Amino acid sequence: MDRTQIFARSLLPAAILATMPLLATVPAAADSSSVGTVGPTLAFADQPPMSDGPSARAPAGPELLAKAAPDECFAGIGKPYPPGPPCGVGVPKVNQSYVWGLTRSDDQLWFGTAPNVHCLTLGKGLKLTKPIQNDDYVCEYGESQLRKQIPFLPAVGGDWRPPDVFRYDTRTGQLTDKGGDIANASVLDRLRLNSTIGIRAAGSHQGVVLLGGPSLGGLNLFAFDSESGRYLGSTTLSRYGNIRNFVVADGALYAGVGVGLDGLGGGEVLRWTGTKDAPFGFSVVADLPGQVADITSHQGRIALITWPSAGVQGRVPGVWLSPRLADGEPGLTPADADGWSRIWNAAQYEPDPVVAETYGLGGLASYGGYLYWGTMHVPLKATQAHTKRYGTTRGQADPVAVQNTQRTASVFRAADFDADCGCEEGKASVELLYGESKLPAFDPEANNGAGEWRLTPTGYTPRFGAAGFGNGYNNYIWKMVVAGGSLYVGTMDWSYLGRASGSGVRAALGAADATSYGADLWAFDNPNEPAKPVDTTGLGNYLNYGIRTMVADDSNIYLGMANPMNLRTDKQDDVPEGGWELIRLPLATSNPSYGGKGRPLPPGSDASGAAPAYGK
Structure with missing residues (x-):
C-alpha cells in the first residue's frame, strides 16, 4: 500500500481519538518483543556490523554508525x-531528518526520529x-x-510523517x-x-x-524493557503538549514538560514513579x-531552562533551580512544586x-562548579515579533528591523548560589562567556513616535569571545554533555x-562562509x-546543520544529528546526503590541563594544533 494511504488510514482514527480527554494506557502484548532487522528507512555505515565480543579500537575521527535512507519517491509538488524506493519515476526523498530523542542504557542507544522538521518549523514558527x-x-x-x-x-502538517524508533x-x-x-x-x-x-x-x-x-491529543509515551528490549506499552498524557529531555538525579528520573499546546499553560517537572509492570x-x-526545555542536575539540585510559547507576551525564558x-x-516530591x-x-x-x-534557551550542563547554558534563536522569528508589535513598512518587514533583530547564540554560566539557594535573580553570579556587550534595541517613542x-549595552562583557564562537550563523546552542573531564557544546x-x-x-551576521557550513562541536577542557x-x-x-x-x-x-535536506539523496554527486545521522566520536587521550580525558580531535589534528579560542 502507498505510504500516504497508510498515513491517512492511521491518522483518521487518531484524529478522532485526539478529542478524548485521555487515551487509556495500553500494556504490550506478551509476544511483542522484536529483534527484527532494520527496515528500508535506514542505511548502515559502510563497515559491516561487528561480531560479538569487545569492540575494535575506534578510529580517531567521527564514525558514522547509522543514517536515514530514502523512504519515499517524489515527482513534484502536489x-x-x-512507488518505491527504488524510484522508477521521480527522485528518492528522505523524510526522517532529526535524531530528536536519544538515551543510553549500558551498551544500548535508544533513539527516536522526527520528520521534515525544517518544514514544520518554517510553517509553525514563521507561518x-x-x-x-530547491536542490536541497x-x-x-x-x-x-x-x-x-x-x-x-493543517497545511503546516503536510510534510509530517510518523517517526521511527531504534535501538543501537x-x-x-x-x-x-x-x-x-x-505498531x-x-x-x-x-x-x-x-x-x-x-x-x-x-x-x-x-x-x-x-x-x-x-x-494530536497530548503527549505520547512509549516504554521498553532496556535489558530484554521487550515493548512494555504506551500511554497518552492529554494534559501536556511537549517534552524535550529527561534526567536522572539522586536516584530518580525526572522529565520537563509543557502544559497544553506549545506550553501555553506553563511547564511542569514530572518525577517518574513507574516500574516495568x-x-x-x-x-x-x-x-x-x-x-520546560533542557534539564540537568547541579550540585544537589535540579536545574532547568524554559522556552517561550507562541503569541504569549511577557513570558521571557529563564533558568530555574529546584x-x-x-x-x-x-528527591523532589509534590510538596516541592512551588519551591x-x-x-x-x-x-x-x-x-x-x-x-x-x-529567545529560547538550550544546552544545559553542570561543569567545574558552574551551571552552563546557551541561547537559541530561530532565524527571523524576532523580526516577525517586532513587525507584529510595531507594524510593517509598505506591507513588508522593515529591512532595518530585519538587520537589528537577528541574534547569534550566546553562552553563559553561573555560580555562587548560597547554602539556602538564595537563587533570586541577581544573587547568583552570572558570567557571559561568548556573546555581545552591545545589541540593537528599538525605542518606539524616539523621533516623535517613529x-x-x-x-544598547547588554550589561555583560564576554570573557572569551563573540557570540556563536565567532560565527554569526551559529544560532542555537543546542546540546551540552560532560565527558572525560571536558564540557562539549553542540x-x-x-x-x-x-x-x-x-x-x-x-x-547582521555577515556573509555565509562556505568553509564553515555544518554544525559545530566545541569543548571546554578547563573552566578557566x-x-x-x-x-x-x-x-x-556539512548538510548536518x-x-x-x-x-x-x-x-x-x-x-544525533539534524539534517533536513530531504532531496539530497544522490550518492553519485559531489554533495553529501540528507537525513539524520548517528555518529560516534572517540574521546582523545588524557588531557593534563584539567584532571581527565581531553576532547576528541578530528583526523590529522592534535592538541597543539588547535584553532584559536573563537572564530572558524
Missing part, C-alpha cells in the same frame, strides 16, 4: 508519490506555508498527498527497528505512534526506557510559568523586550541555508580557558 522546492529540500505543505488524503490536516548496540554494531514492536502490539499503540509528531525525548532508569513526543507513573514536582534534593524526603527559584532570564541580557520574548534602533549552524539570505541578514573547536563542519557532512542530541560513555560521545 503530484502523487510514485510560511507556501510550497518550497522540498516542503509541500497544503499540496502534499497526505493533506489531500486528510483535508482537515554499541558493542556489536547491530541496529534494531523498535517502531515495529510498537504490532495493538491498534491503539500503532495509532499513538502514527499520530506522534516526533520522538522528542528519551530517558532510561531502573531497566525501563521511555521515549516520548507531542501528538506499570511504566507510566508520575508525580508533579514543579509548577512553572514557562514550558529545592535541594536531600531536603525532606529523598523553585528563577536565577536568570533572557531580558537581563537582551536589551530589546520584544526580541527577548523570542521609533529608532540604538546600540550548535546549530544555519549558514548553508542562509547563504542566499537577503541583505538585512547579511548585514576558552572553548576549543572539535569540528566545525557537521562532523563529516545541527547537533540535536548527545550522550556519552567512558570512551565515546554519541551524537
Whole structure:
C-alpha cells in the first residue's frame, strides 16, 4: 500500500481519538518483543556490523554508525508519490531528518526520529506555508498527498510523517527497528505512534526506557524493557503538549514538560514513579510559568531552562533551580512544586523586550562548579515579533528591523548560589562567556513616535569571545554533555541555508562562509580557558546543520544529528546526503590541563594544533 494511504488510514482514527480527554494506557502484548532487522528507512555505515565480543579500537575521527535512507519517491509538488524506493519515476526523498530523542542504557542507544522538521518549523514558527522546492529540500505543505488524503490536516502538517524508533548496540554494531514492536502490539499503540509528531525525548532508569513526543491529543509515551528490549506499552498524557529531555538525579528520573499546546499553560517537572509492570507513573514536582526545555542536575539540585510559547507576551525564558534534593524526603516530591527559584532570564541580557520574548534557551550542563547554558534563536522569528508589535513598512518587514533583530547564540554560566539557594535573580553570579556587550534595541517613542534602533549595552562583557564562537550563523546552542573531564557544546549552524539570505541578514551576521557550513562541536577542557573547536563542519557532512542530541560513555560521545535536506539523496554527486545521522566520536587521550580525558580531535589534528579560542 502507498505510504500516504497508510498515513491517512492511521491518522483518521487518531484524529478522532485526539478529542478524548485521555487515551487509556495500553500494556504490550506478551509476544511483542522484536529483534527484527532494520527496515528500508535506514542505511548502515559502510563497515559491516561487528561480531560479538569487545569492540575494535575506534578510529580517531567521527564514525558514522547509522543514517536515514530514502523512504519515499517524489515527482513534484502536489503530484502523487510514485512507488518505491527504488524510484522508477521521480527522485528518492528522505523524510526522517532529526535524531530528536536519544538515551543510553549500558551498551544500548535508544533513539527516536522526527520528520521534515525544517518544514514544520518554517510553517509553525514563521507561518510560511507556501510550497518550497530547491536542490536541497522540498516542503509541500497544503499540496502534499497526505493533506489531500486528510483535508482537515493543517497545511503546516503536510510534510509530517510518523517517526521511527531504534535501538543501537554499541558493542556489536547491530541496529534494531523498535517502531515495529510498537505498531504490532495493538491498534491503539500503532495509532499513538502514527499520530506522534516526533520522538522528542528519551530517558532510561531502573531497566525501563521511555521515549516520548507531542501528538494530536497530548503527549505520547512509549516504554521498553532496556535489558530484554521487550515493548512494555504506551500511554497518552492529554494534559501536556511537549517534552524535550529527561534526567536522572539522586536516584530518580525526572522529565520537563509543557502544559497544553506549545506550553501555553506553563511547564511542569514530572518525577517518574513507574516500574516495568506499570511504566507510566508520575508525580508533579514543579509548577512553572514557562514550558520546560533542557534539564540537568547541579550540585544537589535540579536545574532547568524554559522556552517561550507562541503569541504569549511577557513570558521571557529563564533558568530555574529546584529545592535541594536531600531536603525532606529523598528527591523532589509534590510538596516541592512551588519551591523553585528563577536565577536568570533572557531580558537581563537582551536589551530589546520584544526580541527577548523570542529567545529560547538550550544546552544545559553542570561543569567545574558552574551551571552552563546557551541561547537559541530561530532565524527571523524576532523580526516577525517586532513587525507584529510595531507594524510593517509598505506591507513588508522593515529591512532595518530585519538587520537589528537577528541574534547569534550566546553562552553563559553561573555560580555562587548560597547554602539556602538564595537563587533570586541577581544573587547568583552570572558570567557571559561568548556573546555581545552591545545589541540593537528599538525605542518606539524616539523621533516623535517613529521609533529608532540604538546600540544598547547588554550589561555583560564576554570573557572569551563573540557570540556563536565567532560565527554569526551559529544560532542555537543546542546540546551540552560532560565527558572525560571536558564540557562539549553542540550548535546549530544555519549558514548553508542562509547563504542566499537577503541583505538585512547579511548585514547582521555577515556573509555565509562556505568553509564553515555544518554544525559545530566545541569543548571546554578547563573552566578557566576558552572553548576549543572539535569540528566545525557537521562532523563529516556539512548538510548536518545541527547537533540535536548527545550522550556519552567512558570512551565515546554519541551524537544525533539534524539534517533536513530531504532531496539530497544522490550518492553519485559531489554533495553529501540528507537525513539524520548517528555518529560516534572517540574521546582523545588524557588531557593534563584539567584532571581527565581531553576532547576528541578530528583526523590529522592534535592538541597543539588547535584553532584559536573563537572564530572558524
